[in-house]
Amino acid sequence: MDMDSGGAVALSTTSSTGSRKVGDRGGVSDQFPAGLRVLVVDDDPTCLMILEKMLRNCLYEVTTCSRAAAALSMLRKRRDGFDIVLSDVYMPDMDGFKLLEHIGLEMDLPVIMMSADDGKDVVMKGITHGACDYLIKPVRIEAIKNIWQHVVRKRRNELKEIEHSGSVEDSDRQRRISDDGDYASSAIEGSWRNPKRRKDEKDEEDEIEDREDSSTMKKPRVVWSVELHQQFVTAVNQLSLDKAVPKKILELMSVPGLTRENVASHLQKYRLYLRRLSGPSQHQGGPPNASFMGTAEEPFGSIGSFDGLDLQALAVSGQLPPHNLTTVQAGIGRTASNTGMGTSLSHQINMFNSNVQIANSSKIRCEQELNNKPMNLLHGLPTSIEPKQLAHFNRPVHPFGNMGRQVGEGNLGFLNSSSSIPLVSTGSSTHGDVRHCPRSSPLMMQMSQQRTQPAISQPQMQMQLDASMQQLRGQLLNEMVGGRVSGLPLPISQQMLSNEIAGQVLGRNGAVMNGRGIASSGGASINSPSYVAVSQAPSVDFPIRNGTELLASGFSTAATAGLPSMALTGMFQEATTVTGSLEGLNNPTIAKGSSYHLFNELRSSKTQDWELQNISHAYNLNRHMNSTRTNTDFGSSVLGHQGLGGIQKNGQNRYECAGGKGMDAPSGQDENGNLEMIMRGQNNLAVDNSFRVKAECGPNMRCENMLLTDQFIQDDLMSVLFKQQEGVGLVETDFNLDTYPVDNIQV
């Protein structure tokens, strides 16, 4: 790994560099939390040594870093390589809080801050920046022993968020939604419940599948591609946000096959996203648009260089805000760039695109590592997406890094949620294409996850994207460029693609992307050939890993969630647990290549169940998966898996996942079955988001459907995701659907 810093970076041998030990362990949950992959960042060598020893004694896998920049790059390279990060507050090269933000945005990993400073304000700062815990130095081993709880908690939260996405978010939003129609209200209230009902048609078959999966919604999802989203935003702006009701938006958009429910759920997410934007540090409304779809433009261009990144690029292209690109370009490998992303990204990312962006950025960074297959894939994509996206990107492309700051949670969140949103095609959508969302979902998921965390996610996303990109690339490009993903509408495909990419990337890297990166689903439907990953992902992978990020992030994730999660899951699997989440499960399952889509779906639903239940399992799985895939293949496999989600078609799955290289995923091959398989193992992790983004799953795909529309009525994507999972019917079991505040995303 390249350590940027010259500081003493000790890579513990135990830390798995790519090969997951979990696999060795057989992915057994009983070993949990042993094997938890911890990254420790502290510039004090004495403390670092002590912490390392403590962690080792707890049977964790430790990687040490004495420089924050090195840590970030390591995280980005191995998106899925870590489950939790311990970081000191005061570091010479980068403020610990900044690092915290980065990680939160890009990788959505739980981060524990440490410091000898026990002043209340500092501790408070840690909390507000999203640390899941704050340890006072000197750290005692008892405190170290317990850190695994944060990983579990985060995953659970993420899943919950998905389920409850939107439900808790805004009461007024709900009100609005109700105005929109019964759909909304039902969506809001029992959205997670409703979907199930609504999915009658698919329920039977799904249920059976779902059972295994438990959180997948089988309805086809709508993939909110960049174009679609732009149309949506245009319509909303025409109506003025306050007056924007799904019905009118739908009319204005006049997109055939789009239902009011799709729009409603997407709107919910969008509102959530806006809220987030205005919340943390941004102004209301305005920027969101820009960022919302903004990402799309840049990514395409710049992404070019990464392989895995491609995926992201793709994802991004549609979805990533310009700054992603910037980051991507700039960043490649540098944290600094990521930082840049932060600000602008935040905005954008939050939006669906963010996912993409993040993916991009991460991808870009990943590029270095990944084979740089470049962006061709993306390039292709942008073409189709760019123009539209550009329209919305008014925001300057800021380096990702800023994002962290601003976005904090909001933006990224949105992005994350957006992932689910794209998926919105609640199943019913006739967009056949959308079904392939899964792919995008992952991305979206990733994106979403990333969203909350500043900048950092970019590289990570990129990485993940890369992975997925590679695979997707081949496919997506073809599809996307053509404007029509095989079977997937371009937007969707884009999304999917992004998702996938994201997913993949995530998966690949350990998916930090979980929520974040993939979120990009919004724009780039990374449709890898059949993935409509976007839609499906949500539940899947993402959540697990990124856990909550995805969910939290919300929008993008949600949109993509459907896909991304799936995608991600797939990806994750390969990548080994995105974002280091234990969720690792998500990744592992990423069925190799085969039906990514399917995977997503499965994942979503499954994830939820699994997640909770199998956190450890997932953990292991991821690890396991990671080892299996760890590389580029992952990307492809992820894609493949993604395809699983919906597209399951075996043939399709192949997609193109990057040339199907890695796609070995036989597991994913069978149309829904594969995905399930994959998901199963991994889903748990990934799915936790249970983004049930309702992506339209192709007929083959068992789109878990993230019935976005149904469920996503709630603003929060996450909740949508959750709902979706629920929709699947399975989800509920695991995740308590109790209303979970959407914004619960870890700050």
Next chain:
Amino acid sequence: MASAEITQLRRQAAYIKKSLFEQGYLDGQFLQLEELQDDTNPNFVEEVVTLFFKDSAKFIANIEAAVEKTPLDFKKLDAYMHKFKGSSSSIGALRVKNECTLFREYCQQGNGEGCLKTFQQIKKEHATLRKKLETYFQLLRQAGPYETATSSH
């Protein structure tokens, strides 16, 4: 080495350690380190302590340079000391840690004289601790690992 000698060495080491605790040079954190030591890292504590003293020498040098500048850059000094405090506390160097806290308080008050005075104290405590621990570990090394303690050679 005869086991009697070994026992003697160990006893001496134990005595040093006990007095360090009693006099407040070390605190419970040091015990934590000892607990971490195991077969895979039989000299863990010594390694950590050695690393600490090597690193802290740099800290002290930095602070030394900083206090000689006038006017005193309290912010910088505070930052240095914060780090040093964290480091010291991680090995259980209680006295040193307490002095660091005091130093930081003076920094926050802008009390240059207090800072200087405290810094001298820090150096003193640091040096004393270092010396004692060096002796301590030396005795332990001489005594050899526990496994061989009983074997007479």
